[in-house]
Amino acid sequence: MNITKQNKIIKTDYLVIGGGMAGLQSAISAASRGLDVVIAEKADTRRSGSGANGNDHFACYIPECHGDDFELVVRQVNMTMDGGPWQDPTMLRLWLSRSFEIVQFWESIGIRMRPTGKWNFEGHSVPGNQRYHLKFDGQNQKSALTKAALDRGVHIMNKTPICDILLNDEGRVVGAVGIDISEEQPKLIVFQAKAVIIAAGGAGRMYPGITPAYMFNDSACPADAGTGHALAYRSGARLTNLDMAGGHAGPRYFARGGKGTWIGLTSDIHGNCITPYQDKPSRENGDIASDIWPGSYRERMQAGTGPSYMNCTETTDEDLEYMLHDAFVSEGIDSITDHLKQRKINLRDSMIEFGSYNIGFSSQGIDIDIHGMSTVPGMFAAGGVAGNVKGSLSGAVVIGMVAGEYAADYVKTVEECTVENHPTLQARLDQCNALLNRQEGAHWKEAASTLQNIMNDYAGIQIRSENMLTAGLAYLRQLREEAQAHLGAANSHELMRTLEVLDQIDIGEPFFLMVLNRKESRGPHHRSDYTYTNMLLNDKFQTIVKTKNGVVLDFRSSW
Amino acid sequence: MPPVIDHKKCVKCGYCAQICPLDVIKIEVRGKEKKTVIKYPEECWHCRACEKDCPVKAIHMRYPLSHLMLHMKPDGGKH
Ligand SMILES: Cc1cc2nc3c(=O)[nH]c(=O)nc-3n(C[C@H](O)[C@H](O)[C@H](O)COP(=O)(O)OP(=O)(O)OC[C@H]3O[C@@H](n4cnc5c(N)ncnc54)[C@H](O)[C@@H]3O)c2cc1C
Ligand code: SF4
Ligand code: SF4
Numbered sequence: 001m002n003i004t005k006q007n008k009i010i011k012t013d014y015l016v017i018g019g020g021m022a023g024l025q026s027a028i029s030a031a032s033r034g035l036d037v038v039i040a041e042k043a044d045t046r047r048s049g050s051g052a053n054g055n056d057h058f059a060c061y062i063p064e065c066h067g068d069d070f071e072l073v074v075r076q077v078n079m080t081m082d083g084g085p086w087q088d089p090t091m092l093r094l095w096l097s098r099s100f101e102i103v104q105f106w107e108s109i110g111i112r113m114r115p116t117g118k119w120n121f122e123g124h125s126v127p128g129n130q131r132y133h134l135k136f137d138g139q140n141q142k143s144a145l146t147k148a149a150l151d152r153g154v155h156i157m158n159k160t161p162i163c164d165i166l167l168n169d170e171g172r173v174v175g176a177v178g179i180d181i182s183e184e185q186p187k188l189i190v191f192q193a194k195a196v197i198i199a200a201g202g203a204g205r206m207y208p209g210i211t212p213a214y215m216f217n218d219s220a221c222p223a224d225a226g227t228g229h230a231l232a233y234r235s236g237a238r239l240t241n242l243d244m245a246g247g248h249a250g251p252r253y254f255a256r257g258g259k260g261t262w263i264g265l266t267s268d269i270h271g272n273c274i275t276p277y278q279d280k281p282s283r284e285n286g287d288i289a290s291d292i293w294p295g296s297y298r299e300r301m302q303a304g305t306g307p308s309y310m311n312c313t314e315t316t317d318e319d320l321e322y323m324l325h326d327a328f329v330s331e332g333i334d335s336i337t338d339h340l341k342q343r344k345i346n347l348r349d350s351m352i353e354f355g356s357y358n359i360g361f362s363s364q365g366i367d368i369d370i371h372g373m374s375t376v377p378g379m380f381a382a383g384g385v386a387g388n389v390k391g392s393l394s395g396a397v398v399i400g401m402v403a404g405e406y407a408a409d410y411v412k413t414v415e416e417c418t419v420e421n422h423p424t425l426q427a428r429l430d431q432c433n434a435l436l437n438r439q440e441g442a443h444w445k446e447a448a449s450t451l452q453n454i455m456n457d458y459a460g461i462q463i464r465s466e467n468m469l470t471a472g473l474a475y476l477r478q479l480r481e482e483a484q485a486h487l488g489a490a491n492s493h494e495l496m497r498t499l500e501v502l503d504q505i506d507i508g509e510p511f512f513l514m515v516l517n518r519k520e521s522r523g524p525h526h527r528s529d530y531t532y533t534n535m536l537l538n539d540k541f542q543t544i545v546k547t548k549n550g551v552v553l554d555f556r557s558s559w
Numbered sequence: 560m561p562p563v564i565d566h567k568k569c570v571k572c573g574y575c576a577q578i579c580p581l582d583v584i585k586i587e588v589r590g591k592e593k594k595t596v597i598k599y600p601e602e603c604w605h606c607r608a609c610e611k612d613c614p615v616k617a618i619h620m621r622y623p624l625s626h627l628m629l630h631m632k633p634d635g636g637k638h
Pocket of ligand 3: 561562578579580581582583584602603604605606607608609610
């Protein structure tokens with residue numbers, strides 16, 4: 001089979017790569033400012049990405065609820081999972097200060113931001129502080145945002161993953177390349193765009209999951225496979241904080257995001273609470289233990305003091321009913337409810353073992369400025385793919401909005417630039433045809449498995465050292481060579497997966513270089529040969545950028 | 560086979576195949592016959608989007624034993 005090529009070039013002002021939460025909001029904001037906007041989405045924007053089935057906590061600052069002391073708000077949000085280190089303080093202030101605009105807009109398009117009729121804040125909260133996580137009902141968020149985008153004239157192309165960004169000679173964005181995978185035979189689609197936003201989510205599946213044989217058993221959406229990071233790195237955009245990636249926590253063998261929605265207490269095997277934050281399950285606060293220290297479940301297992309459980313046996317009947325049949329539904333994790341029911345597990349009398357999930361890159365990636373722009377002119381980024389802003393859903397959509405607004409000004413400053421003869425097009429066609437025509441080609445899972453092993457065995461948690469990392473990087477490069485020479489794909493679906501794994505190998509490289517270059521231990525990064533924390537690196541973010549003259553690593557001040 | 564399709568109910572509209580975030584489901588056409596197949600079951604995220612959106616409720620989930628919910632009575636497993 002060969003890949004075909006669509007003759008018609010799709011021309012637009014603003015191409016949105018990934019119609020997830022950040023991408024849809026960015027498209028809406030840009031279109032509202034009069035831009036011609038196209039979304040290219042790997043799946044279908046009505047049900048794609050980590051917000052596919054819902055979200056239920058929206059970190060925000062609502063002055064009528066939280067008061068006028070913004071500094072207090074910043075300080076307290078910084079104590080939750082949406083604050084903390086590895087986020088530029090200016091970016092935290094930016095998304096917090098504009099979060100209420102999104103809340104109001106979403107309410108206007110039919111997302112229930114106050115299902116109880118009042119502004120209600122629950123979960124992810126530090127006892128004693130004000131609560132900032134608005135408890136909303138996001139089960140229709142993707143269909144509502146999709147409709148709002150279409151209503152504003154946004155053109156949505158589903159089943160079209162993007163695989164390249166096109167730059168002109170000056171290094172500015174002029175377009176992109178995608179592959180239509182809606183049919184068995186793939187089709188190359190060429191985009192001419194004055195600006196793009198990378199909103200392809202975090203980079204999951206880089207490390208072995210909790211059930212290595214089932215690679216898609218992951219807490220975040222497994223379609224978010226790191227292509228966004230790879231697109232940016234290959235284009236010469238600066239990345240940051242990859243070396244600070246950690247993992248989430250949740251049910252041990254059934255990986256789900258949304259741990260903040262559980263109403264229970266982290267307990268030992270005897271049901272005794274093992275965290276200092278509260279002694280009774282609290283609907284208001286949730287159980288913040290897993291937010292503050294998601295790695296604790298692994299550490300307790302390794303120390304022989306585990307296992308640890310989410311214990312809902314002391315939760316009131318009313319709260320339990322609410323959690324399973326209301327909150328989990330809003331959050332899009334009612335597969336837990338369904339799974340418990342099918343297995344006849346009653347949370348009244350049984351605790352659920354929690355585990356720490358392996359490393360994923362989410363909020364580690366593209367270094368952006370206050371307009372959401374990367375160091376490459378015309379390349380914006382928001383959401384899990386961005387490297388210096390957190391805030392989960394809220395951070396993703398506010399920065400998506402900011403980028404869409406700024407893009408409206410930016411595109412006025414650049415000329416359209418034709419892309420039909422761009423050398424990347426032929427190179428990508430040739431590569432796809434090689435993969436599609438390779439008889440007895442290696443299946444993508446072979447390379448994915450080796451990538452995950454290399455990441456875990458040579459750059460895993462607690463085992464990093466010069467020798468281990470040097471060897472791991474060499475093996476990663478060997479894998480890339482072998483994968484490029486031997487991978488094969490039988491159809492468009494397999495082609496998508498094959499290109500994903502090649503992209504994942506591409507971002508393994510800057511990751512290894514960054515952890516090698518960070519000669520200290522800090523946060524989730526432990527070096528067995530540099531066990532101390534280097535105070536001189538406090539408040540500094542490590543960055544990496546690929547230039548014509550080689551790779552440049554640096555430590556920049558946070559701002 | 561994570562999502563299970565009741566082929567007696569399925570009207571082969573293709574909606575589940577369209578919206579699945581992981582491109583797990585396909586409508587296979589053989590001559591005049593159409594069939595909804597779970598083509599890539601190992602790539603299922605168990606998100607239930609297909610189950611929720613199927614217009615005739617022809618889908619239910621089966622959670623694989625690999626994804627077992629480990630649970631324990633708070634008496635330390637004595638019973
Ligand atoms: C079950 C669950 C519950 C959660 N609950 C909450 C919550 O209550 N509150 C909260 O703040 N956060 C929550 N989160 C996190 C939140 O969903 C994410 O922070 C948010 O979705 C990030 O937005 P994003 O746009 O970066 O990524 P996504 O929303 O995942 O969107 C990325 C999109 O890019 C597409 N894509 C990937 N690669 C390509 C490509 N190459 N070309 C084109 N498209 C591509 C994907 O298909 C996807 O649609 C939850 C996550 C999960 C999994
Ligand atoms: S959505 Fe339902 S009816 Fe339509 S093809 Fe899928 S299973 Fe069949
Ligand atoms: S449960 Fe989700 S991932 Fe699995 S087939 Fe259905 S829509 Fe796809």
